[in-house]
Amino acid sequence: MAIIARRTLTPEAQAEHDFASAALAVAGHEVTDPAARDLLDRYSMREISIEDAIAEAARSFPAS
Numbered sequence: 219m220a221i222i223a224r225r226t227l228t229p230e231a232q233a234e235h236d237f238a239s240a241a242l243a244v245a246g247h248e249v250t251d252p253a254a255r256d257l258l259d260r261y262s263m264r265e266i267s268i269e270d271a272i273a274e275a276a277r278s279f280p281a282s
Contacts, residue, residue, distance in 0.1 A: 224259070231262040238262075253278055 227235055235258060242248060249255050254275070261271045 224255070225263065227259060227262060231259075231264075235259065235262045251279075 249258060257271055260266050
C-alpha cells in the first residue's frame with residue numbers, strides 16, 4: 219500500500235473536513251483509512267466533485 223501524505227487544507231476546506239468528521243463521530247464512525255482520508259481531503263479542497271468522490275469510493279472500497 220502506498221503511503222499517502224496528508225494535505226494542507228485551506229481554512230474553508232478544513233472547516234468542511236471537520237464538519238464531516240464530527241458528523242461521522244456522532245454516528246459512531248471515524249475515517250481512519252489513509253486512502254479514505256485523502257478522498258475526503260480532495261473533496262474538501264474541491265479537487266474532485268461529489269460524483270467523482272462517490273465513484274472513486276465505490277471502486278476503492280467495495281461493499282462487502
